[in-house]
Amino acid sequence: MNHRSTWRKMASATALLLMLTACAQRPARDEPDSSAQAAPAPQVQQALPPTAETAADAAAEAATPADAQPPPASSAPPVTQGKPYAFVCVPYDDRPKPPPHKVVHKDMPQAPPAPPAAISNTTDQKPPSAVISVLGKKVFGRDGEDMGRVVDVLADSDGRARAAVIDFGGFLGVGNRRVAVDWHSLQIDPSNAEKPVILGLSREQVNAAPEFKESAHPEQAIVTDRAAGTPAAPPHPQ
Amino acid sequence: MLPSGQSGATAEVSDHAANRGLDWFNLCVANIQTGFGPFVAVYLVSQGWTQTAIGIALSIGTVTAMASQVPAGALVDAVRSKAAVAAISVLAFTASALMFAIYPIPLFVYLAEILHGFSSCTLGPAVAAISLALVGRAAMGTRLGRNARYASIGNGVGAALMGACGSYVSERAVFFLTAAVTLPAVFALLPLRGVGAIAPATAPPDPDTTAVVADTAPPGAKRAAVMRVLLDRRLLIFSACAMLFTFANAPMLPLAASTLTTRVGHLASLLIGACIVLPQLIVALASPAVGRIADLRGRRPLLLLGFSMLPLRGLLFAMMPSPTLVVLIQALDGIAAACFGIMVPLITSDVAGRSGHYTLSLGVVGFAIGIGATVSTTAAGWVADHFGSQIAFLGLAGVGLAATLLLLTFMPETRPPQLPGSAATDDGGPGVVPTRLAHTP
Numbered sequence: 001m002n003h004r005s006t007w008r009k010m011a012s013a014t015a016l017l018l019m020l021t022a023c024a025q026r027p028a029r030d031e032p033d034s035s036a037q038a039a040p041a042p043q044v045q046q047a048l049p050p051t052a053e054t055a056a057d058a059a060a061e062a063a064t065p066a067d068a069q070p071p072p073a074s075s076a077p078p079v080t081q082g083k084p085y086a087f088v089c090v091p092y093d094d095r096p097k098p099p100p101h102k103v104v105h106k107d108m109p110q111a112p113p114a115p116p117a118a119i120s121n122t123t124d125q126k127p128p129s130a131v132i133s134v135l136g137k138k139v140f141g142r143d144g145e146d147m148g149r150v151v152d153v154l155a156d157s158d159g160r161a162r163a164a165v166i167d168f169g170g171f172l173g174v175g176n177r178r179v180a181v182d183w184h185s186l187q188i189d190p191s192n193a194e195k196p197v198i199l200g201l202s203r204e205q206v207n208a209a210p211e212f213k214e215s216a217h218p219e220q221a222i223v224t225d226r227a228a229g230t231p232a233a234p235p236h237p238q
Numbered sequence: 239m240l241p242s243g244q245s246g247a248t249a250e251v252s253d254h255a256a257n258r259g260l261d262w263f264n265l266c267v268a269n270i271q272t273g274f275g276p277f278v279a280v281y282l283v284s285q286g287w288t289q290t291a292i293g294i295a296l297s298i299g300t301v302t303a304m305a306s307q308v309p310a311g312a313l314v315d316a317v318r319s320k321a322a323v324a325a326i327s328v329l330a331f332t333a334s335a336l337m338f339a340i341y342p343i344p345l346f347v348y349l350a351e352i353l354h355g356f357s358s359c360t361l362g363p364a365v366a367a368i369s370l371a372l373v374g375r376a377a378m379g380t381r382l383g384r385n386a387r388y389a390s391i392g393n394g395v396g397a398a399l400m401g402a403c404g405s406y407v408s409e410r411a412v413f414f415l416t417a418a419v420t421l422p423a424v425f426a427l428l429p430l431r432g433v434g435a436i437a438p439a440t441a442p443p444d445p446d447t448t449a450v451v452a453d454t455a456p457p458g459a460k461r462a463a464v465m466r467v468l469l470d471r472r473l474l475i476f477s478a479c480a481m482l483f484t485f486a487n488a489p490m491l492p493l494a495a496s497t498l499t500t501r502v503g504h505l506a507s508l509l510i511g512a513c514i515v516l517p518q519l520i521v522a523l524a525s526p527a528v529g530r531i532a533d534l535r536g537r538r539p540l541l542l543l544g545f546s547m548l549p550l551r552g553l554l555f556a557m558m559p560s561p562t563l564v565v566l567i568q569a570l571d572g573i574a575a576a577c578f579g580i581m582v583p584l585i586t587s588d589v590a591g592r593s594g595h596y597t598l599s600l601g602v603v604g605f606a607i608g609i610g611a612t613v614s615t616t617a618a619g620w621v622a623d624h625f626g627s628q629i630a631f632l633g634l635a636g637v638g639l640a641a642t643l644l645l646l647t648f649m650p651e652t653r654p655p656q657l658p659g660s661a662a663t664d665d666g667g668p669g670v671v672p673t674r675l676a677h678t679p
Contacts, residue, residue, distance in 0.1 A: 135286045135287075136284050136285060145504065149283050151283050168499070169499030169506045170280075170496075170506070170507060171495070171514060172280070172401050172511075173275065173276030173277040173279050173280045174491065174492055174510055175491075175496045175499050175506065175513075176280075176496070177500060203504060207501070211496075
C-alpha cells in the first residue's frame with residue numbers, strides 16, 4: 001500500500017513537472033502567443049467573479065493525477081479554440097467587429113475578401129471546432145480501460161461517418177477482433193492529448209458484437225448504444 | 239576467418255565456442271523474428287495506416303518470402319561462408335527494423351518487408367548449413383534439437399519482451415528493441431566464422447566439399463544432379479506432408495486466440511500470450527530429447543508423433559473448451575512444433591545433405607510450407623466466417639489427419655542406415671549428455 005501511494009505521488013509529481021515544463025516551454029517557443037495565452041485566463045476569472053476561489057480549487061484538483069488533462073487543455077484552447085473559451089471569446093470578438101464589417105460591406109464591396117469567412121464563423125455561434133485524426137488512435141472505455149484502436153471509419157451515402165471499426169484484444173497481433181461501433185457511441189475530445197477517443201459502450205457489449213468483415217453488409221454489424229439489451233442484433237435500418 | 243590449421247585441443251575449444259555461438263545466434267534470431275510477423279499490422283495501425291495499405295505491405299512481405307525461398311536456398315548453397323550469409327541476413331533485419339521504427343512511410347515499409355522476406359529465406363537455410371557443417375550428419379538431429387531449444391527460448395522471451403514493450407512503452411519501441419537484439423546476434427556468429435572453411439579440409443564428406451565438386455562439374459551434369467535431389471521421392475512426399483501440416487497448423491492458434499478474445503474480454507491478451515509462450519516452453523524442454531531420439535531411433539516415430547498432435551488439437555479445440563483448457567491444449571502444439579521444427583532440416587539433410595544442394599532442398603520444403611500457411615489462413619478464415627469456428631477446427635483436424643495418414647503410408651525412414659545408434663552420441667558436442675537414452679521411448 002505504501003509503495004503504491006508513493007508511486008502515485010511520484011507519478012503525480014512527475015506529471016506536474018511535465019506540465020510545468022510544457023507550460024514553460026510554450027511561451028519560449030512562440031513569444032507572440034504568450035500574450036494571447038495570458039489574455040483569456042484572466043477573462044475566465046472575470047467572467048466568473050464570485051467563483052475565483054473555486055477556480056483555484058479546480059486548478060488544485062486538476063493537479064491530481066486522476067485527470068492530468070486540464071492543464072494541457074488550458075494551454076491548448078488559445079490555439080485550437082476549445083469549448084471553455086467559446087463563451088468568453090466569441091461575444092468579446094463579436095461585438096466590436098460586426099458593425100464595422102457590415103458598414104464596410106455596404107460602402108466598398110471589393111475591400112473585404114477575407115473577413116466574411118470570419119463573420120460566418122463567429123455569427124452562427126459555432127467556432128470551427130478542433131479536429132483530430134482518429135485512424136490509429138487508441139480507444140478507451142469510460143472507466144479508462146483500453147478498448148483497442150480505430151482502424152477504419154464507415155461512411156454512408158451522405159458522406160457522414162456512421163461507424164468506427166475498432167480492433168481490440170489479441171497479443172502481438174495474434175487473436176485480435178474487429179467490431180464496428182456506432183459513430184455516436186464515440187466521444188471525441190481533441191483537446192485531450194492522452195485519451196481523445198472515448199467509447200460509450202461496455203466491454204461486454206463490444207465482446208458480444210459480431211465480428212466486422214469487409215465483404216459482408218457492414219451496416220448490419222454496427223453496435224449501437226440503443227442495442228444495449230441485445231448488442232448482438234443491433235436494430236439498424238438498412 | 240579463423241586459421242584453418244587448428245587441431246587437437248584448440249579445435250575442440252573452438253568447436254565448443256562454435257556450438258555455444260550457434261545457440262546464442264538461434265536465440266537472438268528467434269527473438270528478432272517475434273517483432274516482425276503479425277505485429278507489423280498492429281504497429282502500422284498505430285501509425286494511422288489504412289487497412290488497404292497494411293494489406294499491401296503484408297502481401298509484399300508474403301510474396302517476397304514465397305518467391306525467394308528456392309532462389310535463396312540456391313544462393314546459400316553457392317556462397318562458401320554460411321556464417322557471412324547469416325550475418326548479412328541479420329544485418330538486413332536490423333535495417334528493416336530501423337526502417338519500420340524511423341520511417342513508417344509506404345516506401346520504407348515496403349522496402350523493409352522485401353528485405354525481411356528475403357533475408358528470412360537465406361537465414362534459416364544458412365543456420366541449417368552451419369549446423370550440418372559443424373557437427374556432421376551423424377549428430378545433426380542432436381544439434382538441430384539444440385537449435386530448436388534455443389530458438390524457442392528466444393521466441394518465448396521475445397514474445398514476453400516485445401509484448402511488454404508494445405503495451406507499456408510503445409509499438410514503435412518494439413522495432414528499436416528488435417534492431418538492438420540484432421547486435422548480439424552478429425556477435426554470436428563470431429566463433430562460427432570458420433565453420434564453412436574448416437569443414438572441407440577436415441571432413442571430406444561434408445556438404446561444402448561436394449558443393450565445390452558440383453560447381454566444377456559441367457553445367458549439364460550439375461543440372462541433372464539438382465533435379466535428382468529435388469525430385470527425390472522422399473523429399474517430394476515430405477514436402478507434401480509439410481504443406482498439409484502447416485495448412486492444418488498455421489490457422490489454429492489465431493482461430494483459438496480470436497475465440498478467446500470473444501469470450502474472455504480483457505484477460506484475453508494475457509491468455510493469448512500464454513497460448514504463445516507455453517508451446518515455446520514445451521519445445522525448449524522437449525527438443526533436445528527429440529533430436530537425440532531422431533539420431534538414435536529414427537525420424538519416423540517422431541514425425542508421426544508430431545503430426546498426430548494436429549487432429550487431436552483440432553478436435554479438442556472444436557469441443558469449445560474453457561479458456562484455461564485452451565491454453566493447456568496449446569501444449570500439444572509445443573510437442574508438434576518440437577518434432578516438426580527439427581524434422582524439416584533433419585530429413586532434408588538426410589535426403590540432400592551430401593549433394594551440395596542442401597539449402598536449395600530446404601528452400602523447396604520451405605516453399606511448400608509457405609504455400610500451406612498462406613492458403614490455409616485464408617481458407618480457415620473463410621470457413622470460420624461461414625460455418626463457425628467449430629467447423630473450421632474440425633476441418634483443420636481433418637487436414638491434419640490426412641497429413642498423418644500420408645506420412646504413415648508413404649514416408650519412409652530417412653535416417654542414414656550406415657550409422658549405428660551410438661555414433662550420434664560420440665559426436666554429440668558439448669553440453670549433450672548421452673545417458674539414459676536407452677530408456678526413452
